[in-house]
Each structure stands twice: as C-alpha cells, then as structure tokens.
Amino acid sequence: MAGDKRSVVVTGMGVVTPYGAGVDRFWSGLTGDQCAIRRSPRFSLAGEPALGAPMPGAVVDEIKTRAGGRSCEWAMERMLAEALSGAGLDEADLRSIGRGAVFFSNHFDGDAHEDMTAGREWRVDRWCAWLQDRLGAPEGGCVLTGCTASNMAIGLGFEWIADGFSDWAVVGGMDLLHDELLVEFESLRMLSQTGCRPFAADHDGTILGDGAGLLLLESAERAEARRARALAYVVGHGVASDVTGMGKLDPEGSAVRGAMERAIASAGLRPSDVDFVNAGATGSAAVDDSEGRALASVFGQPGPAVYSVKPLIGHSIGGAGAVEAIATILSLRHGVVPIALAGLQGARPAGRGRLDTALNNTIAMSGHVCSTLFKRVSS
Amino acid sequence: MSAGTSRGARGLGVLGVGLAGALPAGSSYAGLAAQAAPAEEGDGPTLSPMLRRERKVRVIVEATHRALRAVRDRPGALRRCGFVLATRYDGRPANLLDPGGGGVVSFGDLSPSTVALSLVPHVAASCVLSLYRLQGPALSLASRDGLAAAWRIAERWMVRAPGPILLVESDLAMPSATGKGPAEDYALAVLVARPEDPLNDDHGGSK
Numbered sequence: 001m002a003g004d005k006r007s008v009v010v011t012g013m014g015v016v017t018p019y020g021a022g023v024d025r026f027w028s029g030l031t032g033d034q035c036a037i038r039r040s041p042r043f044s045l046a047g048e049p050a051l052g053a054p055m056p057g058a059v060v061d062e063i064k065t066r067a068g069g070r071s072c073e074w075a076m077e078r079m080l081a082e083a084l085s086g087a088g089l090d091e092a093d094l095r096s097i098g099r100g101a102v103f104f105s106n107h108f109d110g111d112a113h114e115d116m117t118a119g120r121e122w123r124v125d126r127w128c129a130w131l132q133d134r135l136g137a138p139e140g141g142c143v144l145t146g147c148t149a150s151n152m153a154i155g156l157g158f159e160w161i162a163d164g165f166s167d168w169a170v171v172g173g174m175d176l177l178h179d180e181l182l183v184e185f186e187s188l189r190m191l192s193q194t195g196c197r198p199f200a201a202d203h204d205g206t207i208l209g210d211g212a213g214l215l216l217l218e219s220a221e222r223a224e225a226r227r228a229r230a231l232a233y234v235v236g237h238g239v240a241s242d243v244t245g246m247g248k249l250d251p252e253g254s255a256v257r258g259a260m261e262r263a264i265a266s267a268g269l270r271p272s273d274v275d276f277v278n279a280g281a282t283g284s285a286a287v288d289d290s291e292g293r294a295l296a297s298v299f300g301q302p303g304p305a306v307y308s309v310k311p312l313i314g315h316s317i318g319g320a321g322a323v324e325a326i327a328t329i330l331s332l333r334h335g336v337v338p339i340a341l342a343g344l345q346g347a348r349p350a351g352r353g354r355l356d357t358a359l360n361n362t363i364a365m366s367g368h369v370c371s372t373l374f375k376r377v378s379s
Numbered sequence: 380m381s382a383g384t385s386r387g388a389r390g391l392g393v394l395g396v397g398l399a400g401a402l403p404a405g406s407s408y409a410g411l412a413a414q415a416a417p418a419e420e421g422d423g424p425t426l427s428p429m430l431r432r433e434r435k436v437r438v439i440v441e442a443t444h445r446a447l448r449a450v451r452d453r454p455g456a457l458r459r460c461g462f463v464l465a466t467r468y469d470g471r472p473a474n475l476l477d478p479g480g481g482g483v484v485s486f487g488d489l490s491p492s493t494v495a496l497s498l499v500p501h502v503a504a505s506c507v508l509s510l511y512r513l514q515g516p517a518l519s520l521a522s523r524d525g526l527a528a529a530w531r532i533a534e535r536w537m538v539r540a541p542g543p544i545l546l547v548e549s550d551l552a553m554p555s556a557t558g559k560g561p562a563e564d565y566a567l568a569v570l571v572a573r574p575e576d577p578l579n580d581d582h583g584g585s586k
Contacts, residue, residue, distance in 0.1 A: 366505035
C-alpha cells in the first residue's frame, strides 16, 4: 500500500454464475474448463433459442421453488449470506465493526420487469438501497457505468476504506439473463451468434451470461483485530475515460493503458510486478483491440499471463467486474491461472506457480475503463 | 486561473453552474441554481440526430456546457476534469418508456425495462466525456440523494486527485406510455474545485 493509506483486505465473497451459486462451484467450473454457453429454450431472440450462459435448470427450479421465481432477490440473499459467512460475520456483527458503505451495480432487474410493465413503483438503485438498508450503511450508490460498473464499485469501496471514510464496504454488481436484456443488446449489435472468443482473429461479439458477485472489504487493521481470514489485499485502483467518441474506443488503448498504469502506480508497484491479468476481453473487436495494444504497451514482451473467464461463462455486464474479481482472487489463492487466451501475442502461458499480484480489467464501450489490483495474502 | 471561485456549501469552490429545464419543486438547490450561467446563442456542441432525440442527453449536455463556461477554452483543465453524474428516479409510473418501440433508433424507443432506464444515464455520461474530452475519473451513479451524492464523491476524490470535477444531477423522467404526457427533464451541472488548486492547463496529474 503506497503512502499513508490504510490497507484494505477482502474478507468475504459471494457469487452467482452460470454454474450456480457459490464460490466453490465457480472455481470448480473454471478449473474444470466447463463452458456454460449454450442455446437455451428459456431465452429467445427472434423466436429462436438464444445463445447465452444461463444458470443450470436445477438452479432455476430452486429459484422457482424457494423464491417464487424472483431470481435477483434469490441471488442477493445467497451472495450476502455466503460473503458474510465466509467473513465470519452476521449482519449485526457487520454494523458493529464501524462505518460502512455500499457500492453496487445493477442494470437489469428481472424481478422488476413485471412490476414496471404493470406500472408499479421501481427504483433504479433498488438493490444497492436494499443492501444499504439491510446493512445499515447510509453511504454509497448504485454504479451505472455499464461493463465497468462493479469493478468501479470495488474501487470506490477500496478508496473509501483506504482514505479512512469507511471501515468496511460491501461492493459488487449483478446482471442476470432475461429475454429483454438479450433483445436490447442484440439491438445494439453487440452479441456474437457463435461464441465469445476474446483476442481471436474471428472474434465477432460477446455472449451474455448470468453473473453476480459481492465482496466484503475491510480495513486490514480491523480485520486483523477480529482475527478474520483475509482472502486478498486490494492494493490499487485506476480509472480512465476513453473520449474517442460515442461507442468507439481508441484502438491504441490509451485509456486502458492509463487505467492499468494508475492502478499499478497507486500501489507503489511496477508493471513487472504483475503476474497475471484478468482481461476485460469481451470478444468484441473494439474492446479486444484497445486492450491488446494497451497490454503490450504497459507490459512489453513477454507480458504477464492474460486470461478471461468470458469464453466459459459469458459477459454479465454490471456483474462482470465483481465476478471476475472473485475469479482473480481465487487464482491468487490457488496459484493457478485457469484459462489461457489464444491469439494474444507475447502473453505468458496460463498455468500454476507463485502468483502474487493480479490486475482485473473492465472496459465499457461508453469509454469508462477501470482496473483494480489485487495482491495475494501470504499464508 | 482567471475563473473566479465562490465558496460552495461543503468547502469546494464553485467555478460554474448550468441549469437546463426546471428544478423539481422543493429542490434544496434553488440557491445554487440561481447562480446558473444564462443560455448562450448556439448553446452547446452539435449532437448527432440520434442523440438530439434523447431529451435526457440533451438537457445534460446543455447544463454541462453552461457550467463549463469558465474552462471551455482550457483543454488542460478539461483533460484533468473529473465527472460524476448522479441520477435520481422517483419510481413514478409516468416514467415508463413506450412499450411499442421497435428497433433501436433512439433509447426512447427501447421497450420498458430496467436496462433501458439504466442505459440512458450511462449514455449521457459517455456523451459528456467525449464531447468535452474530460479525462479525469468519471462515474455515473443512481442515487436518491442526487447532487449531494455526487458532491460527496467529489470531496473524496479530491483527496487523491486535485482537479476540477463536473457534478451533474438529473433524473430519469422519460417519455410516458401511460397518457400522462412527457415528464419534465432537467439537469443541474456544477463545476467544482478546491479553491487552493489553480487550474493550470499544463498540470498533467490525474487519478
């Protein structure tokens, strides 16, 4: 941690992915190279089953049985319970360990869809407010920066704690699949009809998937005082804006480079200290080209291992930054980079080894770019 | 710097204020809005036909243009400028989008969904960044607290990144599908900086 900032640790994580709910199931799916992308009759585009990465049918049945089909509410309850349990806390404990903040992203609220069409009230910051009210955290906000949103939420929580404004922060994001979401992204011509192939010569768009992630951040000092198990340090955060124009990104990757450099510099580290990068890597040419050039520019060759979980679990928009931060932390903890990306020149191969420091990149076509740096906790 | 600063409510210097549309009744920012720069001839940059159709984007750009008057000819200050858009939404059913919309020509044509609503401020934020080439830290968030939430973010960002920050409060009033007529759009934009930080154009620091 650079300067006189407070150290920040991740002490709890909860996740919902196309593999179902839970961190262990997520890691097992990633390391088992299980591709969750398929055509599902539950979702349709122009009357045909749509390509996506949905949760398994058994999980959907569970949501119907236990939560009346309200998938967002089910996901929020599961993630919060898993993150708090992993941190050795309950909700009352959390309130007692100091001032808290919540930064959470949600662009598509499937539970609210019927409410809205029926003209019933709905709040754009509903799930962030739900967490704030539940956890007694008056401060925070619902981050709406598209594909960067939950990575941005992690960065805000990190800064709030590091700068002494909060003692803990619950951060993350959620976007679960729905016909409406698919139709609207198809209308924006962002979807591939064949698969998500980041950095490949024939990449032609992204694939949407179910994804939600929630992390509990605490000041390292407080976590240590209550003998909590730290899962990783958050050590740096950088944001930048690509101002090339609406829906365009600088092919030279100036903003992506800026975000990564700021994240690394804010931690007092050098690019050579980074062992691997979880890339934004959506599979769209604009994002992949911009990020590929930025990676080459920041790291040179041979660069760190670069991977993306999107070819397996798709892109969960506002949930992606948090879901992939959890994948990044799991990779640090297990010493395994699970997936190699073909087509990215100069990157070290995936594999097993001592992994200390990793970047989590997210890039939105709107020009918002965000990079967060995590460090392994020594056992 | 040549732009005069007035002391803001929380100790930040206010360098400029822009208002497009009318503040909601009872807004606590009436005093701030009274400082708003008047409309100018040819008010704001030229928007593409698609964006011009987006009333939400249009009012945010208009308010931004007026608030940035003091720094519009200072590319260095604009480059360092951060940006926080805080969108309020009161959940009124009259804010539903037209459910009969077909292909996406305009975000106003999207069918009613939360993703359509959340994309509108996301696009508006992107539009402001690219039109004015603001390259400091940028954030779009939904908060019932509106400008107050944006102001808190600005105060905290300035711990790390001294530099001007453009704050905008708007809401998600959208074309109505319920026969109640279009809701009023507004945007209140405020350019703030720490009074002790000059807007040197050649100062390259950023977050």
